[in-house]
Amino acid sequence: MVTMKQIAERTGVSVSTVSLVLNHRDEGRVKADIARKVRTTAQELGYQPNALARSLRTNKIPIIGFVSEEVATTPYAGGIIQGAQDAARELGYLLITVSGDDAATVEQEVLALKRYGIDAFIYSAMSNRVVTIPQCLADYPLVLADATDRDNRFPAIEPDEFRIGYDATTRLIEAGCANIAYVGCTTPGPIIAQRGRLEGYRAALDDHGREFNEALVCNVDGNEEALRAVEHLFAEQHPDGFFCFNDSRAWYVYECAARQGLIVGKDISVVGVDNHRVIAETFAPQLTTIALPHYEMGYWAADKLISIVEHRDIAPTPNPLMLAPIPPLDGEEPVKMHCVLIEKESVRPQ
Amino acid sequence: MVTMKQIAERTGVSVSTVSLVLNHRDEGRVKADIARKVRTTAQELGYQPNALARSLRTNKIPIIGFVSEEVATTPYAGGIIQGAQDAARELGYLLITVSGDDAATVEQEVLALKRYGIDAFIYSAMSNRVVTIPQCLADYPLVLADATDRDNRFPAIEPDEFRIGYDATTRLIEAGCANIAYVGCTTPGPIIAQRGRLEGYRAALDDHGREFNEALVCNVDGNEEALRAVEHLFAEQHPDGFFCFNDSRAWYVYECAARQGLIVGKDISVVGVDNHRVIAETFAPQLTTIALPHYEMGYWAADKLISIVEHRDIAPTPNPLMLAPIPPLDGEEPVKMHCVLIEKESVRPQ
DNA sequence: TTGAAAGCGCTAACAC
DNA sequence: GTGTTAGCGCTTTCAA
Numbered sequence: 203m204v205t206m207k208q209i210a211e212r213t214g215v216s217v218s219t220v221s222l223v224l225n226h227r228d229e230g231r232v233k234a235d236i237a238r239k240v241r242t243t244a245q246e247l248g249y250q251p252n253a254l255a256r257s258l259r260t261n262k263i264p265i266i267g268f269v270s271e272e273v274a275t276t277p278y279a280g281g282i283i284q285g286a287q288d289a290a291r292e293l294g295y296l297l298i299t300v301s302g303d304d305a306a307t308v309e310q311e312v313l314a315l316k317r318y319g320i321d322a323f324i325y326s327a328m329s330n331r332v333v334t335i336p337q338c339l340a341d342y343p344l345v346l347a348d349a350t351d352r353d354n355r356f357p358a359i360e361p362d363e364f365r366i367g368y369d370a371t372t373r374l375i376e377a378g379c380a381n382i383a384y385v386g387c388t389t390p391g392p393i394i395a396q397r398g399r400l401e402g403y404r405a406a407l408d409d410h411g412r413e414f415n416e417a418l419v420c421n422v423d424g425n426e427e428a429l430r431a432v433e434h435l436f437a438e439q440h441p442d443g444f445f446c447f448n449d450s451r452a453w454y455v456y457e458c459a460a461r462q463g464l465i466v467g468k469d470i471s472v473v474g475v476d477n478h479r480v481i482a483e484t485f486a487p488q489l490t491t492i493a494l495p496h497y498e499m500g501y502w503a504a505d506k507l508i509s510i511v512e513h514r515d516i517a518p519t520p521n522p523l524m525l526a527p528i529p530p531l532d533g534e535e536p537v538k539m540h541c542v543l544i545e546k547e548s549v550r551p552q
Numbered sequence: 553m554v555t556m557k558q559i560a561e562r563t564g565v566s567v568s569t570v571s572l573v574l575n576h577r578d579e580g581r582v583k584a585d586i587a588r589k590v591r592t593t594a595q596e597l598g599y600q601p602n603a604l605a606r607s608l609r610t611n612k613i614p615i616i617g618f619v620s621e622e623v624a625t626t627p628y629a630g631g632i633i634q635g636a637q638d639a640a641r642e643l644g645y646l647l648i649t650v651s652g653d654d655a656a657t658v659e660q661e662v663l664a665l666k667r668y669g670i671d672a673f674i675y676s677a678m679s680n681r682v683v684t685i686p687q688c689l690a691d692y693p694l695v696l697a698d699a700t701d702r703d704n705r706f707p708a709i710e711p712d713e714f715r716i717g718y719d720a721t722t723r724l725i726e727a728g729c730a731n732i733a734y735v736g737c738t739t740p741g742p743i744i745a746q747r748g749r750l751e752g753y754r755a756a757l758d759d760h761g762r763e764f765n766e767a768l769v770c771n772v773d774g775n776e777e778a779l780r781a782v783e784h785l786f787a788e789q790h791p792d793g794f795f796c797f798n799d800s801r802a803w804y805v806y807e808c809a810a811r812q813g814l815i816v817g818k819d820i821s822v823v824g825v826d827n828h829r830v831i832a833e834t835f836a837p838q839l840t841t842i843a844l845p846h847y848e849m850g851y852w853a854a855d856k857l858i859s860i861v862e863h864r865d866i867a868p869t870p871n872p873l874m875l876a877p878i879p880p881l882d883g884e885e886p887v888k889m890h891c892v893l894i895e896k897e898s899v900r901p902q
Numbered sequence: 903t904t905g906a907a908a909g910c911g912c913t914a915a916c917a918c
Numbered sequence: 919g920t921g922t923t924a925g926c927g928c929t930t931t932c933a934a
Contacts, residue, residue, distance in 0.1 A: 203927090205926095205927060206927070206928070206930085207927075208930095215904075215905085215907095216904065216905045216906075217905090217908080217927090217929095218583055218904075218905060218907095218929080218930080218931095219671055219903090219905075219930080221928070221929060221930085222904095222929095225929085230903090231903065231904085232903070232904075233903065233904090235921080236903090236904090250666065250667055251661070251666065251667060252608075252669075252926090252927050252928070253664075253667040253668045253669075253926090254607050254608045254613070254668055254669055254926090254927080254928090255608050255926070255927035255928040255929090256605045256927080256928055256929075257604050257910095257928095257929080258602075258608050258910050258912090258926090258927085258928075259909080259910050259912070259928045259929050259930085260910085260928085260929070261910070263604070279629075279630050280629050280630070280876065283649070284651065287649075287650070287651065287661075291657075291660070291661065291664075296648070296650075296661075296664055296665075297649075298646070298648045298649075299633070299637075299649050300637070300646075301646075308640075310639065310641070311646075313600075314603075314646055315600060315646075316600065317600055317603040318603045319602075319603075319604055400914090417689075424906060434641065453803070453806075456807060456810075457806060457807075457810050458804075460807050460810030460811045461810045461811075461813070463811070530700065532578075540604055553911090555910095555911060555912085556911070556912070557911075557912095565921085566920065566921045566922075567911090567913095567921090568914080568920075568921065568923095569919085569920060569921075570914080571912070571913060571914085572913095572914095572920090575913085578919095581919065581920085582919065582920075582921090583919065583920090586919085586920090588920050601911090601912080602910090602911050602912070604910090604911080604912090605910070605911035605912040605913090605916080605926090606912055606913075607912095607926095608910090608911085608912075608927070608928090609911080609912050609913050609914090609925085609926050610912085610913070610926085611926070675926075707920080733915080
């Protein structure tokens with residue numbers, strides 16, 4: 203390993219000079235040609251700074267922790283993490299991801315991070331849910347991504363569930379559907395998503411002078427029972443438009459449609475939220491999909507967090523997705539949905 | 553922050569004693585009651601070792617790097633990462649994941665890791681492919697997970713593609729299917745998986761005295777065209793059993809079956825590889841799925857890597873999955889498939 | 903404009 | 919058994 207000492211010896215200067223130069227603090231403090239000489243020998247020797255030594259000395263480490271309780275079980279985690287990692291890299295940080303099945307494991311991992319001096323975290327639930335922030339994170343700079351704090355104390359980047367429901371439904375109305383069903387979910391996990399999207403659905407109907415019909419809301423869980431429920435929906439209500447909570451629910455609609463000889467995109471219209479990516483791979487372009495802005499949530503969460511730890515004042519988190527129009531029903535591109543930043547008082551470490 | 557120095561002062565001993573005790577190197581070197589006193593004051597003060605200082609001094613850091621070029625786009629990455637992280641934690645390591653869209657970004661991230669003294673890596677492709685190991689990793693301890701090295705130099709943990717094909721097909725034969733189709737893929741990416749599974753399919757047919765019929769192999773890519781190809785397969789060959797490369801392909805079979813009024817699990821049998829987890833959520837228990845052992849691949853890759861860096865001789869990677877029986881066609885549990893360890897000469901850093 | 907020196911928190915060789 | 923001491927590679931006064 204090449205050290206500053208070696209560079210100093212080879213150049214015939216002291217380590218402090220080398221440190222100054224290589225940290226770009228030489229302006230008006232080191233003669234220009236000495237600085238140049240230092241830089242070239244550093245280059246020649248292939249010097250790489252020892253980040254451990256620097257962090258030990260400065261007592262700060264440019265790494266942020268990404269904490270989640272369920273990376274393993276969710277297929278859409280990658281986008282959030284990638285976004286956070288990209289933002290981190292652009293700002294000179296590394297991202298280290300930890301997760302565990304239970305709170306205890308998570309805490310153990312967080313503790314390990316803290317031992318390295320990592321003291322800023324992103325907490326993510328991997329599907330917009332109300333979460334309880336682990337105690338071990340509560341006293342540090344923290345930003346939530348795709349999660350809602352039960353106690354409402356931290357900045358959070360979440361999908362705009364209401365607009366998802368509103369825009370999906372509006373799209374179906376514009377496609378000429380007369381009888382629009384919502385195939386939602388019953389499980390308590392995604393309650394925020396479920397409630398917000400359903401509200402959006404109702405609001406869109408309302409704004410277009412349509413009457414809300416309870417019988418067109420079909421909340422299902424999975425498997426046989428779900429399939430039967432959707433079959434029942436087809437039989438009783440004959441919907442010609444479907445807003446589906448996610449891929450699985452879209453599948454039930456497809457299955458029932460196929461059994462009845464109905465063609466999606468012709469006889470009926472379907473708009474679905476694409477969690478698993480299998481929709482885009484398989485159904486498109488028959489299906490208008492709403493891709494959740496996972497990447498963007500991760501990106502802006504990391505950006506926000508780093509702005510906090512650096513005491514940098516930034517403009518409010520941009521929402522570039524706000525501008526993306528919903529493409530026509532036969533478009534091939536998934537729709538990127540709006541993502542909303544909820545600003546809370548940010549918490550500082552003691 | 554509580555330091556050893558503070559503990560030493562409070563206990564009335566020297567830092568070296570404290571270090572000895574807290575690192576469990578006090579056996580026969582420090583009097584038992586002194587050791588106890590040190591431990592209790594450490595407890596009282598809530599001492600947490602400074603990992604940076606330790607790593608700087610010892611010149612080793614218990615963190616392994618997990619490198620991949622495409623975390624963002626794959627829904628099944630989580631399992632591999634979670635497995636690797638669990639193994640790492642159990643062995644006292646942290647896992648840090650980096651990825652990027654292109655080789656340059658990956659290299660930049662790897663360089664950042666190296667600056668922290670991280671010098672052991674897992675490289676993963678997130679779907680068993682032939683990969684070229686980035687130059688920046690080639691001289692370090694390295695284990696591949698769900699990837700095959702083009703130059704065959706590193707230990708690798710991969711799914712046993714042949715057995716996937718063989719067992720899936722055998723299961724369909726045992727289910728009484730007379731005419732078994734393979735719905736595979738055309739894209740060059742998963743070429744290893746495609747080839748291995750197809751070979752397994754052929755071998756199983758062969759071993760059961762069935763004749764291989766080219767017309768029953770339907771390699772498709774996606775969307776309309778794929779759907780038409782599968783429809784054609786139904787019309788021309790009337791298969792009663794289907795082995796599907798992945799979720800998307802299984803969906804085409806379901807769609808066509810539904811259009812023809814055929815019930816899966818009654819009129820036809822389907823075995824599919826579950827990449828996206830949406831199958832298990834949605835289709836089960838109608839569909840026998842083969843869950844790729846992502847978690848296990850990650851787990852054993854990390855175990856292997858750590859055994860290399862610690863010069864620990866371990867027994868050959870266990871293959872607990874080998875024992876899992878394929879459940880009956882109506883079983884609800886996905887089948888965990890065998891995962892194979894390919895032993896190569898492991899590479900050591902200079 | 904440069905260098906000497908202290909020290910971040912820890913480990914480990916060596917005295918006593 | 920226990921303490922003293924010398925660093926790991928870097929940043930940062932402070933003196934020259």
